[in-house]
Amino acid sequence: MAALSAPGAARADDASDTAAARLLGEDGLALADAGNCEKAAEKLERADKLHHAPTTAGRLGECEIHLGKIVAGTERLHRLLRESLPENAPPIFVEAVARARGVLEQTLPRIPMLRVSLKMRPGTKATVTVDGDVLSDALLDNDRPADPGSHVVRATAPGFVPSTKSVTLAESETKTVSLDLEPDPHALVIRTPEPAPVDTPPQAHTGGSFAPAIVALTIGGLGLATGVAAGAVVAAKSSDLASACGPTKACPSDKQSEISNAKTWATVSTAGFIVAGAGVATGLVLLLARRGEDPPPASAKAELTPVVGPTYLGIAGGF
Secondary structure, eight states: OHHHHHHHHHHHHHHHHHHHHHHHHHHHHHHHHTTOHHHHHHHHHHHHHHSOOHHHHHHHHHHHHHTTOHHHHHHHHHHHHHSOOOTTOOHHHHHHHHHHHHHHHHHGGGOOEEEEEEEOOTTOOOEEEETTEEOOGGGTTSEEEOOSEEEEEEEEOTTEEOEEEEEEEOTTOEEEEEEEOEEOTTSOOOOOOOOOOTTOOOOOOOOSOSHHHHHHHHHHHHHHHHHHHHHHHHHHHHHHHHHHHTTTTOOOGGGHHHHHHHHHHHHHHHHHHHHHHHHHHHHHHHHHHHTTOOOOOTTOOOEEEEEEOSSOEEEEEEO
16 A cells, blocks of 8 residues: 555655746746846746746746846756657647747857956966856867856956956857966065975985984983982981991991982982983984994993992993
């Protein structure tokens, strides 16, 4: 039942649209015959959207031509003539097609032509509009059908002063509008650098940026500061322990925590000096490479050893 009822509903909708189109078409044809094409065109266009017919389409094209929309009207008549009528088409449809052919033959010579010419720098991407509608680049310096009356032609491009001209076309007239895009002195134009010539000799290798070397030396400096600070703490604690433990180095039991604390600071100091040595060595190697010198051999390495005493501290080694 559902399968059978769906096509019936569709046919009912089509019939309603056709009936409504017939009423609108009859009103539109009556208004067109009375010379009121402005109101007739509205009704005929609605009728043609609901149900296309040669009678409404042909008279709609005639009214558009009468209202000054010659290009739109003639194109509508062209489409109508390209349609094929069935062999059993009503005589009124055949008469409508024949009438459209006659109107088209009389109207085509009346269409004005507008040619737009644009002067601009090579490589400039410009946008040209005619009455707000974008003009295809393929139509530049070529005839373009236009309606009689006034038209505004405008050309724009980034970094250039817009160029605008107005033109008035009479029926059967052909006019050329020339536009010239001048650079805008107040515009900020970002120019891409030109590529280097192919035969340019290669420049000497600069070794890269200084940033890695600076980072390595900074880390080495922080390690050195940490080692020195921690070494100072160890030296102070060693001096106190030396006084408390005496020449025999037999420390009291209450000094064990200070001994452990001194060992911890000694470890921190050692780690700081190791980081300092590695950072300085790496930074120097990177600086030498940056200056274009040969990098050190793969077997090269840095060896640094902190030296801490009761009254002094330092670092010894080489790389």
